[in-house]
Amino acid sequence: MAALVFIFIVLNILFPLRINIHYSQIIAASDGTVLHAFLSKDDKWRLKTELKEITPTLKKAIIFKEDKYFYYHPGINPVAIVRAIFNNTIKGKKTSGASTITMQVARMVEPKDRTYVNKLVEMFRSFQLELLYSKDEILQFYLNLVPFGSNIEGVKSASLIYLQQPPDYMSLAQTVALSIIPNRPSSLLIGRDNERIIEERNKWLKRLAADKVFLSEDIEDALLEPFHHERHDVPKLAPHLALRLAASHKNQPIIHSGIDRAKQELSENLAFNYIRRIHYKGITNCAVLIIDNKENSVKVYVGSSDFYNAADNGQVDGIRAIRSPGSTLKPFLYATAFDHGIFTPKMIITDVPQNFSGYRPENFDKRFHGNISIEFALANSLNMPAVKVLDALGLKTFTTVLTAAGFLQIAKDDGKLGLSTILGGCGVTLEQLTALYACLADEGQYRNLKWTENEMEKRVEHKLFSQAAAFMTTEILTKHTRPDLPNNFESSMHLPKVAWKTGTSYGRRDAWSIGYNKEYTIGVWVGNFSGQGIPELTGADIATPLLFDLFNTLSYQSANDWFQMPKHLDFRYVCPESGLIPGEGCEGAVMDYFIPGTSTMQKCTHTKDIFVSVDESYSFCRNCLPEAGYKKKSFPNLPPELISYYEAEHIPYDKVPPHNPACSRIYTENAPAITAPAEGAEYLLEQEEHQQLMLACNADNEVSSVNWYINNKFYASARAHEKIFFEPEAGIIKISCTDDKGRNSDVMIDVKYLE
Ligand SMILES: [Zn+2]
Numbered sequence: 001m002a003a004l005v006f007i008f009i010v011l012n013i014l015f016p017l018r019i020n021i022h023y024s025q026i027i028a029a030s031d032g033t034v035l036h037a038f039l040s041k042d043d044k045w046r047l048k049t050e051l052k053e054i055t056p057t058l059k060k061a062i063i064f065k066e067d068k069y070f071y072y073h074p075g076i077n078p079v080a081i082v083r084a085i086f087n088n089t090i091k092g093k094k095t096s097g098a099s100t101i102t103m104q105v106a107r108m109v110e111p112k113d114r115t116y117v118n119k120l121v122e123m124f125r126s127f128q129l130e131l132l133y134s135k136d137e138i139l140q141f142y143l144n145l146v147p148f149g150s151n152i153e154g155v156k157s158a159s160l161i162y163l164q165q166p167p168d169y170m171s172l173a174q175t176v177a178l179s180i181i182p183n184r185p186s187s188l189l190i191g192r193d194n195e196r197i198i199e200e201r202n203k204w205l206k207r208l209a210a211d212k213v214f215l216s217e218d219i220e221d222a223l224l225e226p227f228h229h230e231r232h233d234v235p236k237l238a239p240h241l242a243l244r245l246a247a248s249h250k251n252q253p254i255i256h257s258g259i260d261r262a263k264q265e266l267s268e269n270l271a272f273n274y275i276r277r278i279h280y281k282g283i284t285n286c287a288v289l290i291i292d293n294k295e296n297s298v299k300v301y302v303g304s305s306d307f308y309n310a311a312d313n314g315q316v317d318g319i320r321a322i323r324s325p326g327s328t329l330k331p332f333l334y335a336t337a338f339d340h341g342i343f344t345p346k347m348i349i350t351d352v353p354q355n356f357s358g359y360r361p362e363n364f365d366k367r368f369h370g371n372i373s374i375e376f377a378l379a380n381s382l383n384m385p386a387v388k389v390l391d392a393l394g395l396k397t398f399t400t401v402l403t404a405a406g407f408l409q410i411a412k413d414d415g416k417l418g419l420s421t422i423l424g425g426c427g428v429t430l431e432q433l434t435a436l437y438a439c440l441a442d443e444g445q446y447r448n449l450k451w452t453e454n455e456m457e458k459r460v461e462h463k464l465f466s467q468a469a470a471f472m473t474t475e476i477l478t479k480h481t482r483p484d485l486p487n488n489f490e491s492s493m494h495l496p497k498v499a500w501k502t503g504t505s506y507g508r509r510d511a512w513s514i515g516y517n518k519e520y521t522i523g524v525w526v527g528n529f530s531g532q533g534i535p536e537l538t539g540a541d542i543a544t545p546l547l548f549d550l551f552n553t554l555s556y557q558s559a560n561d562w563f564q565m566p567k568h569l570d571f572r573y574v575c576p577e578s579g580l581i582p583g584e585g586c587e588g589a590v591m592d593y594f595i596p597g598t599s600t601m602q603k604c605t606h607t608k609d610i611f612v613s614v615d616e617s618y619s620f621c622r623n624c625l626p627e628a629g630y631k632k633k634s635f636p637n638l639p640p641e642l643i644s645y646y647e648a649e650h651i652p653y654d655k656v657p658p659h660n661p662a663c664s665r666i667y668t669e670n671a672p673a674i675t676a677p678a679e680g681a682e683y684l685l686e687q688e689e690h691q692q693l694m695l696a697c698n699a700d701n702e703v704s705s706v707n708w709y710i711n712n713k714f715y716a717s718a719r720a721h722e723k724i725f726f727e728p729e730a731g732i733i734k735i736s737c738t739d740d741k742g743r744n745s746d747v748m749i750d751v752k753y754l755e
Pocket residue numbers: 575576577578582583585586587604605606607
């Protein structure tokens with residue numbers, strides 16, 4: 001005996017057991033069901049059954065059928081071997097009854113011809129198996145490898161493909177039926193031989209009853225159970241996510257995703273049908289990402305409207321594609337500005353044409369609105385105010401926030417980006433955007449998305465926005481009196497209670513709509529993977545209807561369960577003309593939010609008192625104020641760009657009369673700002689065309705005329721807000737503008753002519 005043990009130990013060292021099973025990779029839904037599965041490397045459906053999926057019923061039935069003493073023998077059953085040798089040699093019958101479950105596993109792991117030598121190898125391997133693994137693990141190997149005909153192996157594959165359910169949902173009748181297939185997989189084909197399977201099943205059920213393995217009433221029920229099963233396709237839900245997780249979890253047989261199976265299926269259908277309805281417009285694809293706000297896990301992942309549509313590039317993953325965000329980054333700019341104290345929702349900003357070092361943004365509707373509030377600017381997604389806010393906040397401050405939120409392309413392009421970033425002049429993915437909106441739903445706390453069950457350790461968390469800033473932004477994004485509601489939105493009666501924002505990229509290539517309530521954040525992108533722009537493609541008209549459909553179908557959020565105003569946010573009265581703390585002469589204060597200790601405490605100066613002559617034809621400064629014949633009058637304190645806008649559009653406003661011509665004071669402040677051409681600009685012109693450059697400035701509102709100089713030579717006189725033109729010569733040119741108070745400013749430009 002000692003010698004045998006010694007031989008085993010030596011052989012065990014020389015020929016160690018290596019089990020290398022290629023499983024089909026399974027992407028499981030949050031309820032554990034198979035969402036998607038891939039063929040194994042050797043093209044089998046070999047899905048791994050987990051220990052918890054092996055029910056006592058399955059165990060009992062298999063052990064009764066295959067190896068009654070499984071729990072008592074050391075891998076081989078000596079009694080059975082003696083009986084088999086006796087049967088084979090003395091009686092001349094061929095039986096293989098001596099194989100234990102362990103030996104069958106040994107054979108399935110290393111398939112070999114049936115010879116007596118190989119039988120000995122199998123026994124040796126069985127001892128090794130028993131040494132390395134528990135009985136339950138050996139049974140698990142067996143259940144994973146047992147053949148069910150064709151390329152189907154293992155109980156889980158069989159229950160999924162034939163019964164369309166997980167193994168732990170099988171009835172007694174189904175369990176026994178499946179347990180008899182492996183002995184004769186080609187003559188008992190489910191779907192073709194169902195009658196014979198019922199006969200065989202009932203034979204075994206009666207044997208189980210005779211041996212009292214199961215209760216007799218359970219057996220009675222099982223005998224009557226019909227068997228109408230046939231082969232089905234393996235589930236193929238969430239194909240883009242399945243490929244993505246398979247690539248990031250190589251060699252992991254089961255990947256437990258957080259996907260909600262029912263919601264995934266519904267969303268895939270909604271996306272598919274939606275694109276089918278608008279396909280005639282030339283709009284061929286969309287992507288949908290749904291995040292559960294509580295755990296920040298991905299619940300729905302629709303990478304394209306139809307994965308199998310090759311003509312429309314259905315295999316491209318729209319959730320990870322880098323696209324232009326249009327206006328969808330604006331809420332985060334305003335939230336950051338709230339946290340920097342430079343704005344509150346009711347503060348006033350100008351929406352008028354303006355030039356930022358040569359960059360002249362336009363609004364989506366090509367109109368300008370004059371003086372507007374910050375909340376109006378965001379709710380109406382105006383471009384010029386957004387660029388102004390970004391300019392005031394600083395591009396770097398904003399891109400730092402986006403970089404912290406995992407915007408990789410923006411981090412990569414840092415330094416190359418300009419103010420147009422806020423209007424979509426950068427690259428983002430639907431995944432990044434949706435995760436950032438989820439951060440607004442989570443009180444400003446950014447967390448990276450959770451894809452699988454065991455990702456809790458790898459959490460990245462940043463407090464990107466204060467709870468107060470997130471709340472104020474959410475309030476603005478919840479307003480339903482907005483122009484970006486879809487045109488003729490027929491189901492506007494069922495407008496879901498959500499905060500949302502739309503976006504349309506330059507050239508109408510991308511339509512976005514991203515929304516959230518307390519429960520979910522949903523990101524929708526619609527467009528063409530080819531990059532083809534379509535005139536009808538806007539976030540409001542094309543992406544929002546799908547977003548609202550998704551919310552109405554998937555999330556029945558009650559309006560009462562909404563975000564609460566945080567404790568450190570407060571109310572104050574502000575002047576409606578500026579949104580600042582009312583000063584002297586401010587009337588009709590309105591209520592606004594503010595963050596105590598953070599929001600600006602600047603006082604309103606929306607009017608200024610000016611000394612004017614009695615007939616209001618001249619204004620005076622303290623320098624030239626006469627002893628009599630004057631009065632004090634209040635004028636609006638308008639920023640220069642607004643005055644230029646009023647002048648250009650012929651909009652009447654309360655204008656300060658020209659300054660007393662006899663005044664001797666030398667003015668130094670508020671020199672005219674040259675807005676065209678831009679300082680340092682380079683021009684490449686065509687000689688033949690006689691192209692002209694525009695001269696324009698923003699002058700102080702007491703200025704009535706300016707003089708223009710080209711290379712220190714007088715060129716022309718103009719009204720303060722008049723635009724004039726000149727044909728430049730080649731080379732570096734100095735352009736100067738002097739106002740009627742003698743204040744001057746210069747810009748230099750470089751002009752080249754094409755040969
Ligand atoms: Zn005021």
